[in-house]
Amino acid sequence: MPDPKPHQIENLLLELVELKEKLQDARAILRGYKVTSDRLTQLKRAKKDLGDQMEEEKKNIEDEFLEDTDYENAHNDELDYKNKIKDKNAELRKLMAEVNKNQDLSTYDYNIKGEPMKVQVQRVVKVFINGKEEK
Numbered sequence: 001m002p003d004p005k006p007h008q009i010e011n012l013l014l015e016l017v018e019l020k021e022k023l024q025d026a027r028a029i030l031r032g033y034k035v036t037s038d039r040l041t042q043l044k045r046a047k048k049d050l051g052d053q054m055e056e057e058k059k060n061i062e063d064e065f066l067e068d069t070d071y072e073n074a075h076n077d078e079l080d081y082k083n084k085i086k087d088k089n090a091e092l093r094k095l096m097a098e099v100n101k102n103q104d105l106s107t108y109d110y111n112i113k114g115e116p117m118k119v120q121v122q123r124v125v126k127v128f129i130n131g132k133e134e135k
Helices: 008-031 038-064 068-098
Strands: 105-112 115-122 127-129 132-134
Touching: 038 068, 068 115
Parallel strands: none
Antiparallel strands: 105 115, 127 132
């Protein structure tokens, strides 16, 4: 892509600001519309009561699980493995960041436990306007 023309970035920023202002105006109008009725209020209360009953029943069942040592061991293993996976992912990211720094996208093929595995490393450009990321 060629270099941006003199005011191309400023024009895009102006268009973004104007569109965001229009979005805020539309949202302000939508906030004025409320869906309410007595029947809806009753249904919401009934839903909350039913949800409370379901949570209480779920808690009773989970309390029974806590008495089982196999459940407790598996639960502790799950937490331990999640933390180990998180650490290994961080280690992999750090290692892959050092590989082939000059390419925007790099692809590597591996054979892990007899299964092909493709790892792709992408250099990402993010745009921040006044410290807020634009997505």
